[in-house]
Amino acid sequence: MLKALIFDMDGVLVDSMPFHAAAWKKAFIEMGMEIQDQDIYAIEGSNPKNGLPLLIRKARQKPEAYDFETITSIYRKEFKRVFKLKAFDGMRECLEVLKKRFLLSVVSGSDHLIVHGIVDQLFPGIFDIVVTGDDVKNSKPDPDPFLKAVKLLNVQREECIVIENAILGVEAAKKAEIYCIGIPTYLKPSQLDRADLVVGDHKQLMQHLLSLEPAHGFRV
Incomplete structure (x- = not known):
């Protein structure tokens, strides 16, 4: 669910x-x-x-x-x-739709000021929880960042999906026992082969996310 x-x-x-x-x-x-x-x-x-x-x-x-x-x-x-601030095309609009269906979180290894600065400018009011590299002792590939997000969201691991483009991020998601979608933005798809699903590009990623259905009666 x-x-x-x-x-x-x-x-x-x-x-x-x-x-x-x-x-x-x-x-x-x-x-x-x-x-x-x-x-x-x-x-x-x-x-x-x-x-x-x-x-x-x-x-x-x-x-x-x-x-x-x-x-x-x-x-x-x-x-x-x-740095030039730029969201991937269509991502803001995609997240606005997803927010009506799901809880949304960011989990990043970057420091607090960088992460919150970007999220506040590009995605204000979108995310329920933000976890940065300053918020955990052990960063990815340790599962702690994702487990912290799960705890703060007050959900179970099996009720979540992680979306990652990094080798260490996919490894962290799998160590946390959370379903993971890989997007090979800067890497070869084969480098993310530990993910449960690897999509070809951001267009495919957003199409897949928008096709997902929430748990019955959840945020709809």
């Missing part, structure tokens, strides 16, 4: 990951390191605390040799400078 839809933000609701990648690359260059876009996309969904060590190792350096706060500060400043 479906009651809630839980959305990742970057790459699902907004076309933002290229800007995150550019900002992280700038921060790493300033710290004397180099990473590639695909390195960043591969750890999408984790918060800086958990994701930075992985990126630093990708740059063939030791995480303990670097100050995470300094790197994160450079990243945030650069992201704010380059």
